Amino acid sequence: MGSASKILYTVGKVVNIIEIVMTSLMLLLGLVVMIFGETVAANIEALSGMLTMASGTGFTIGGAVALVISIVTLVLANNATRALDNGVKENAPHIVMIVIGVLGDIFYLLGGIFGLVAENTESSYSR
Numbered sequence: 797m798g799s800a801s802k803i804l805y806t807v808g809k810v811v812n813i814i815e816i817v818m819t820s821l822m823l824l825l826g827l828v829v830m831i832f833g834e835t836v837a838a839n840i841e842a843l844s845g846m847l848t849m850a851s852g853t854g855f856t857i858g859g860a861v862a863l864v865i866s867i868v869t870l871v872l873a874n875n876a877t878r879a880l881d882n883g884v885k886e887n888a889p890h891i892v893m894i895v896i897g898v899l900g901d902i903f904y905l906l907g908g909i910f911g912l913v914a915e916n917t918e919s920s921y922s923r
Contacts (some may be wrong), residue, residue, distance in 0.1 A: 801914060804907030805877055805893065811901055819862040826855025869900040885915055892897045 830852030873896055876900040890911040897905020 823859030
């Protein structure tokens with residue numbers, strides 16, 4: 797189960813990097829709509845009213861918030877994974893991963909649960 801948690805942490809990091817790329821594109825789309833939206837909407841009648849400053853602002857704010865959350869999640873996950881590689885059995889990195897999983901990525905949540913169970917069952921069998 798310990799190796800399953802490490803695999804899930806790796807999958808979670810890959811998903812998190814993809815999420816960072818997608819939220820960056822969302823932020824960029826918001827900026828483009830804010831700058832060029834009304835000009836494009838004036839030339840295409842079907843888009844009139846859709847590409848306004850408000851929709852561009854919404855995309856920009858949503859993309860910025862999601863990007864910050866994704867970056868913070870990735871940094872915390874890297875720190876927790878690094879703490880697992882020191883050879884000491886401890887529950888704190890797995891608990892951090894569970895919290896990160898609740899906030900962001902299901903793979904971190906499942907990996908944290910599997911890692912926590914693996915740490916506690918291995919230590920109870922060795923007694």
